[in-house]
Amino acid sequence: MRDVAVLGIGQTKFGELWDKSLRDLFAEASLQAIDEASVQPQAIYVANAGGGLYNGQQHLGALLADHIGLSSLEAIRIEAADASGGVALRQGWAAVAGGLADYVLVTGVEKMTDLESDYQGYVQTTFTDQDVEGFSGLNLTALYALVAHQHMAAFGTTREQIAAATVQAHAHARKNPLAQFNNAVKLESVLNAAALASPLRMLDGAPASDGAAAVLLGPLDGARKGRLPLVRIAGSGQAGDVIALHNRRTLTGFPAAERAAAAAYKQAGVSSSDIQVAEVHDAYSIALLIALEDLGFVARGQAGAAVAEGVAGMAGRIPTNPSGGLKAQGAPLGAIGVAQAVEIVRQLRGTASNQVANARLGLSHNVGGVGGTAVVHIFSKED
């Protein structure tokens, strides 16, 4: 399979965007990526988690391709809960790497905020094992609360350490013009926010968001060298797991993410200690800790103390979620995995709003549900 480069990127603002429709968001991000790459895609992968339930709209490949004037192209919609973006990125990478197409557009989009909040909870349960989890009232928040309790019980992780993830996310997003939240949050605010599912409270969870992100992929060989450094997809890994938590062997980590990371590291020929910047799936504060451990950035059980000490901050060993992540940049489900790639590309180009100095190797980590699907990509700066 041939090497694949990211030739163009695009991203809308994330937030409650009342004046923009699902197709507006898709078009804005997609056209940015196409314009920057200055090539026309031959195929389009659309990542979207819940268009049928959020917007009463499916058949999204054809619909959205049409809205950017490319209705004749083959267009494929991918759904893997909030890992839809990462899965679509991997399929787009494989399409170019394997020779199905030379130029592929991968755009993730979600328009979540047109729904009332009660129904938001229902849509969340469709990403769980509905028969045994959703129907029992266990939405994603409740399931992540179980994970948090297990991590606290097994490793002595404290409530304050978990809350530190939220404080860090908001600090990182302050400079991000596309972020849903630019406000700082204090530790006390996280600890005293409205309760959701013990120990998680309102400020532990990522918001419902509208937004889109896009990458245009093409062969590295022959890619036009512009004023910006070229970025290559050096590794790609995906793995799955039982969705239902009661069937898992462990709740203190996500084995699917460990396997996806191992595959991506192997393909890229690097190890976790080589990574200089990461965008990880902090759907909840506890998920940041789990991610750091699953990816090998810190030892199992040590992430609570490590996050509190700043290991994942801008001055830490592994700056993580400089964008603000799902918590503060926002979490339009289908767009998450693609937005992570966009931020890593910016970091490697040296054009990020919250820049990690001299980064040459970055990683994105996208999780569906509570670890039922995980996708890891590694990106390298090419000279």
Add this chain to the structure above:
Amino acid sequence: MRDVAVLGIGQTKFGELWDKSLRDLFAEASLQAIDEASVQPQAIYVANAGGGLYNGQQHLGALLADHIGLSSLEAIRIEAADASGGVALRQGWAAVAGGLADYVLVTGVEKMTDLESDYQGYVQTTFTDQDVEGFSGLNLTALYALVAHQHMAAFGTTREQIAAATVQAHAHARKNPLAQFNNAVKLESVLNAAALASPLRMLDGAPASDGAAAVLLGPLDGARKGRLPLVRIAGSGQAGDVIALHNRRTLTGFPAAERAAAAAYKQAGVSSSDIQVAEVHDAYSIALLIALEDLGFVARGQAGAAVAEGVAGMAGRIPTNPSGGLKAQGAPLGAIGVAQAVEIVRQLRGTASNQVANARLGLSHNVGGVGGTAVVHIFSKED
């Protein structure tokens, strides 16, 4: 890209299967295909059109992979309305052809009959351009009725000629043990059935169905020769179009299907006259006529007379839908495109319930909505 063979097939009965769940159906078809191929897949493509709306269940890749004991594998859910199966088949083919994996399971599944009929109509509209079609009350039946009127006005196609498609479908399905309907239907019954959207009536439309179908794909080179002939995927093409009919240049054919067919014919190095058996997307009676013309089996405008004369019957020039097609075998949306492939493989192996003698080259044609997405595959018998 390397040659790809179909190493195993599986299919459940299609129908109102009250005693089988979405995951039961998925498992039954998938395990048949895996057992027959005697290899374990490394990746799983799940085609499903409306699990979120029909079953309150998304994140279907991980969920269904788990249900067949393969939870650790990467699993990708594809949605393209009723073309989900064909699109997933093409992605699975590309994964093997391009080197992402050696063995890939592609399973299409839909569980539609748990919903009351009013809500069925709503789900249909999510496959249209909801903003301009669905919200105006135009569901798929109404849109296909517009297509039928255009075909009648442009070419003098008669109501009786259109109805002949339904009579033929039921005649073909009589021997199919997996078909939803085994009853013969008379022309008068079609003409006098309850009105849906003029000129289409109840017996012009495919039913809501539960069911699943699966293929296991692998490299042709080195494929084990068993007692059954090997079948190769000789051509694959996909194209899109504007979903909204008011933006189409023509309503008397589906340009996406013409482009998908042209790509598949070119890749296979054959023409329409070489095809000996076809499974086409007869979501409505008129759609059979459109398909025969889009695929080049009959000249534009001639399908009405040709179908009435039996050109697509078992003794005709191009035996079409020997399974009974969507109309009589059944139409579980996500399974359609995969079931078409399964039937063509049976035909080329010589094991079909309604066998076309000595068929060596077959075609499947899967359409999403009213031609917004189209996928065509060509299969050849290898000696």
